[in-house]
Amino acid sequence: MVKREVLAIIPARGGSKGIPRKNVRLFAGHPLIAYSIAAARQSELVTRVIVSTDDEEIARVARDYGAETPFLRPAELAQDQTLDLPVFQHALRWLEEQEGYQPELVVQLRPTSPVRPPALVDEAVQILLAHPEAHSVRGVVPAGQNPHKMWRIDPQNGQMIPLLQVPGLEEPYNAPRQVLPPVYWQTGHIDVIRPEVIRKGSMSGQVILPVMVDPAYTVDIDTPRDWARSEWLVWYSELEIVYPGHRRRPLPEKVDLVVFDFDGVLTDNRVWVDEEGHEMVAANRSDSLGVAYLRRSGLKMVVLSTETNPVVAARCRKMQIPVVQGVWDKAGELPRIMAEFNAAPERTIYVGNDVNDVPCFSLVGCAVAVADAQPAARRAADIVLSRNGGHGAVRELLDILMQRMK
Incomplete structure (x- = not known):
């Protein structure tokens, strides 16, 4: 042919x-x-x-x-x-x-x-x-909307005129939709x-x-x-659609664990450094409130960070989230973390923003990227949030999970 x-x-x-x-x-x-x-x-x-x-x-x-x-x-x-x-x-x-x-x-x-x-x-x-x-x-x-129930208005006298007529049906605008x-x-x-x-x-x-x-x-x-x-x-919606990248996976019906990267997810990826080398980061209070709600619902959460920095530990301590720091090979560490939390990979969500998070995406049931993630992370993710890291992205995801729990 x-x-x-x-x-x-x-x-x-x-x-x-x-x-x-x-x-x-x-x-x-x-x-x-x-x-x-x-x-x-x-x-x-x-x-x-x-x-x-x-x-x-x-x-x-x-x-x-x-x-x-x-x-x-x-x-x-x-x-x-x-x-x-x-x-x-x-x-x-x-x-x-x-x-x-x-x-x-x-x-x-x-x-x-x-x-x-x-x-x-x-x-x-x-x-x-x-x-x-x-x-x-x-x-x-x-x-x-059925146009047989639509009208025009005469500009001269203001009277309504049926838009369409139906042969054999005197007043289609008064008829049931089925006929x-x-x-x-x-x-x-x-x-x-x-x-x-x-x-x-x-x-x-x-x-x-x-x-x-x-x-x-x-x-x-x-x-x-x-x-x-x-x-x-x-x-x-879980509609079957044409998608430009890999086949998307939906959020798991049941979630055992959510793993967050720190920089660029719980922060906006910027850092302030004073003359003595002390660092500060910007975080979002609404993220903290969402974490508190979900923690009370029994959802397990953990932070996996490449950085070894007191500011990471302090922020996670404030949010009461366990943290694993100083991990360069996140994909190598992630299976151990899931086992420690007794979380099935297919019921685990990973939230990241950069290229070092991408190897973790295939190890979990659903990979999520923040809106301002690196292009490679956005392309590899199953879901890209509408908010940037440090600007409510974590809260956006947690709100979705809370709604599903209801």
Whole structure:
């Protein structure tokens, strides 16, 4: 069989206003755009992945995650009101003129809908391949609100006018939802389009087929609130999604032990040194309160630190957490600590922020990194918290564990 040439194009301009720099902002541990790149690269049917952007930083990040950026989009095609159509026409024209490249199908993957089922891209492509009469396939979900119960208001007399009529049903707006025609809402997860349709001036054509998306995956990130809700879905909903890194592990149902790194987790990683060499660090009182709550609930906690410093011992003594200091080989020491606390590895959580914590991640049931952790730690972690080390990251995790205990 000759493999079909299926091109995925991910549009990502640099001038986002609602969430500045959103395409390269970290979303659940990876740049937002990385999720759409991963959806294309993990597809069995997509043969090429291109990011169309006007922004050098976005292009660099895209290449880091395996996409091509053969051109930078002209500035006039990266404005607030720029439509998808001229962006895709430009990409197809550039590829044909510069490379002689002509795909059979084009897949659009919008970065603002990062939460996708693993098989969605291939399912949509297969639908269009199986229906030569169709011009495109579009992702849809059942609509949350039925437009047959929606109204317009006459600007002249202020009276309400039904938005839609239903043949044979005199007052659809008074009818039970079950008897109304089903309606669907288009999502930003995926579109698959024949290139000739785009060249002729449309992003969909006239014959459009649906690919059904589970409403649980409905995400469209336009505001900071959308961002927070969507990250929660990635970390805690246990949905099966396309993820740019390794396969994420959820928090254990039962937790025997939480192991904390000290510097950069319980502190903000800064140190103050006086003229006599005495050190001070900055910590967060809310972390201490969270530790106290969980300790009273019976949760075991321990600090594992590379540093041998009185300030580490003093802070842990204040928080009443056991501490193991001066350990360069944390991964070598961690199994002994879990055995000492009678903690099963699969029910142990490790919280770190730096490259020397990464070898510990694979030894426990769930690895957690603070928001400002080193990139290697963020990529290797199962969960990346929204708060920085020393600024409530520990409390954020402990609040989640307390809620689960309830």
